[in-house]
Amino acid sequence: MRRNLTQPSINLVSEDNDNHYEQLHEGSQSPVNPFEPEQHQQHQQHHQQHQSDSYEYSPTRSTDSGSFYFQKDNNDDYQAQEQNSHGTNENTVTYNQYVHRGYPDSNDSQSPYSQSPVLPRDRSFQPLLSNSSPTRTRAGSELLIATPTIPAYDRYPKQTNSMQFSTSSLLYDDEMNNSISSPSYDNDFSPFGGYPASQFPLSIDEKEPDDYLHNPDPVLDANYNRNRFLYDLKHMDRRSFNGLVALLVLMLATFGVFIVLPVLTFATSHSKFVPQVYELLSYYEYPMLSAIRQDLIDPDTPAEALTNVGQDGRTWKLVFSDEFNAEGRTFYDGDDQFFTAPDFHYAATQDLEWYDPDAVTTVNGTLELTIDAFKNHDLFYRSGMVQSWNKMCFTQGKLEFSASLPGYGDISGLWPGLWSMGNLGRPGYLATTEGVWPYTYDSCDVGITPNQSSPDGISYLPGQRLNKCTCPGESHPNPGVGRGAPEIDALEGEIHGVIGRVSQSLQIAPYDIWYMPDYDFIEIYNASVTLMNTYAGGPFQQAVSGVTMLNTTWYQFGEDAGKFQKFGYEYLNDDANGYITWFVGDDPTFSMKSKALHPNGNIGEYGMRSG
Template identity: 50%
Template sequence: MSDHGSDTSDSKAALAPHIRLNSGQHDPSQTVDGYAPLTSRTFPRPLTPQGPDMPTPIGAQGISPYGASAAPESSEFLLPPRLRPTQGAGVSDSDTPRSPDRWSAGRSSISSISRESTFPLDPFQDSRAPSQNSNEDHDVNTQTVSEKFNIMPTDGLLLFPEDVEKDDYMHNPDPMDKDRDCDIWNRRGVMNLGGLLVLTIGILVLFIGYPLITWLSNVLQPKAGVCHPADTLCLDVGDRPLLSNVRQSLIDPDTPDEALTKKNANGKEMKLVFSDEFNVPGRTFFAEDDPFFEAVDLWYGVTADKEWYDPDAVTTADGTLQLRFDHFENHELEYRSGMVQSWNKLCFKGGRLEASMSLPGDGHVEGFWPGFWAMGNLGRPGYAATTDGMWPYSYHDGCDAGITPNQSATDGLNWLPGMRLPGCACDGSDHPTPGKARSAPEIDVIEGSTAPLYGDSGPFVGSASQSLQTAPFDLWYMPDYDFAAVYDDRVTEINSYRGGVYQQAMSALTNLNHRWYNGSQYQTYSMEYTPGAEGEITWFVGPEKTWTIDGRAIGPNGNIGQRMIPLEPMSLVMNMGMADNFAPQNHTIREFMPALLRFDYVRIYQDPDDESVTCDPPGYETTKYIEQHRKAYDNANYTNWDDAGYHWPKNSYMHECPSN
């Protein structure tokens, strides 16, 4: 035994193989007698994940690759293991003694196999399996191993039955599995089926059932009134459909084709530039409800009216605009009515303003004050601060006594505070268009009243007052009627009322048919005008001209200059009032309440060569000035310009300042 061990030691020293490390994974510093123990080395396995430990194939001590305590799962193997070739058929190790040199050479390559082990060599259990060439002079390295053995993986190759992916049960069902029975009559099936059924029914009810039920309920059930008949504080104005008031153009689509043109008083054809037929029922006219009109919410204090103007009193029905006058106490007033304006929304300059109307009540009973008129846009009707020093001026651009307070008269002819925006305002003053006289004149298409048919002793009939309001005033409020004309003195006469301390009124009265009242029949009332000093105004009842006034009738007179046929852009007004200073009330007037002032349509015609449907015509702009003084234009409680926090601009005539 000692001799054999000595020979082995000498052979080891003389024939030890030369090992080249080209894998970069062997650490020579950890070797003992030139060999690293397997248990101290671990190698990563980049090709497949490491599996759990498995028991060794032999009871005492199995082959432990890479120094692991146990062999990894078979999914780590790339090829089936091949047994080491035997030394000869039918020859065992006990029959053929091992050469010491051969064994020592094998140990230099197979550090993981103990000397006592007889298990066949497996290149897959050790990455450095011995070369099949037993020549001791042959160097052993990882490169020679890779050349002799196929260690590259094969795509899609499963080597062992246990080498399966974790989700293979989804792709390779077990053919031995028994098909499941289709049985919905269990707890889970009933819940699934019931949920689908409830969801389906809900969708059908939401998108089919509910709309159908709503439609049937509206058709089958008669609509009850919103208000109880005994509830006097409830006002039923009917249905108000949303967005039905939106207009796409200035001309109403319901306007008949034959109304698109009309000849003026001089025979020239005019073009329709605006119309409203009021055929859509249930329209409302609260602020911002309508693109062209707005119903005001105020007391018209400048004429000491007896009613409160309320937007609730205005609506459309039966193809008409209706202003309702009620004996309805509110705001400490006895009556309630409506006023509709197009202020700062719809303006026009020149042309023909026309409306088809049916007046309220009865022609022989006085007390109602229906009106259809136009005012310069710089004054807002009912907002006294905006008309302070503006209404009813319509003056030339020069400066004289006519712009001063009281017209510089001491005899009580004029109580006006003077003209706020004359043409001679000082440079840099608060003026919309310096160098031009600006104001808020008024033209009345009709103010309804009553008058005796044959003088003071005759029966009363309906009467239409058609007038121009202006300032400053002629002496005794008397214009030059040589430049006025009445076309049929049997039905029309110059009004004996010519004005007062607040306005000069040039007016004519025309008798009306009693059938043109209370919705029985409708009649058209209109006026045509040409702006300027040489312009004129002509009024109509029906197709007939009633009277005309020329600009020369209000020319220079004494210490005042030319009054103008209005040059301002005009907004239109429709209202139904009651005031003692216009018409005293007959004691039977309440028999006609509630009374309705009806408008079948409103139309504006203009010369095709001179169209102007804007609140900002060149040289007479208004909207910017209004926006800069919203406090006065939005609050009807201010009664003069100073109360609203603004100051009158100074002028060169009174204050000796430079002016354009």
């Protein structure tokens, strides 16, 4: 439906019908609303009965004739009124309309719709609507009133079933509405307010691509909703097409990777399982959590070994044992609770073999260390070592091993050992033993200095690193207490002639003159099998050592060989009454009292040497 709304034009004519000052005035107000309620019209007619002119408009504008203003009445109409200062009645024109937002500002002097006519002060003018019959007012002047023709606005100009209407103003009676249009009507009038139609970039009859958004069609919209997917495919642009192709490729790739590929690989790679054959190290079946021991005493230790009577008659209580009954134990770093098999070359004694954890295991209730002759790590032999460093240590007590020595008892070349060392030094790691091994000294004299301050070469040691001589307040791991890592050997195997023997010793520093202790405090129990070692020490350690002959049956090979023998020592750590007693079997071989290391004028001037 099309409605063409036109704006009325007002001609200002003088009483003498002089059109010299005739001017087209197009106000900022919107056109007359043709659909104004009837109740409002009746109210206007009633208002006209009580007042000849509802809205008064005086074209006269001067400084002495009053002010020109707009006033809003109770009916939301606008009233233009000018009051004459001389008290005369002026011609008036009534024009009702509602306020429409979006028209040019009435204060905008540049707008053609807001300019007021400027009339001479001494002349009286009246508004004139063209093509209208004159109407007399109370002052006797003519008032020409015309109602503009308002054609209906067609929202769909291209449709054949559109209709047009011409609606007369409802503000006036029929006898006042006999004019169709005004010859001064401006066709550039915008029916919706705001800028004129000529300011719009498109004409109202021109179609735009987004018209369907503003003029929805229920039938077309329903059809589109039913076929949305096909419609979008049919009208997609290149960018949408590329996005669709990329999405399809991604879906196909995902399907191939997570569905097709697993199906194909499962069908082609799964064949009959063939177990891999490994070398069986042991037939022993380990119970659950077999490597975890909740007690330091091995559950397989016999009851008679839980106590032992010492050399001084005191009873020693068993605190740790390991029977090695579990088959196939390994001793790589972290494998065992108490022991570790290192993987290194023991450079301290320039050994000819490489120590490898693979050479250590448990077999038939024993700990087995195997030596092999093959080249590895630029050496020609491989053997094994087991340490308890930083895992299990003690300060005093009785240490006992049951061992079968390797090789033959009458063939030299092997050097088996069962020994202990202070936990401050780690065997085989020379940085930990430098200045620590084999010191056992708690005095502050030349014994702690490098070379013992002697130019005769008695000592090549760098001096005691953790000595007693610390200054007050000095940060030190052992303030005022000398510490070290002495070595006590329960067994160092060797061959003497045609028979094997064992060296049992204490290795200490600093040294006595000529490495000679006070033998008055050393006791040999059976001189027929035990004697003091002719080697008493060297520039790297002093050794208080005794050697004892061994039975050839205690070796691995030989006549009636393969038997085990006990080796060990008993150690009481006390400066006044301390001692060390060595054993082969249940028999002691020799003992050394603590007084054997008393001060001798060279070292130990201010106290006893102690571990």
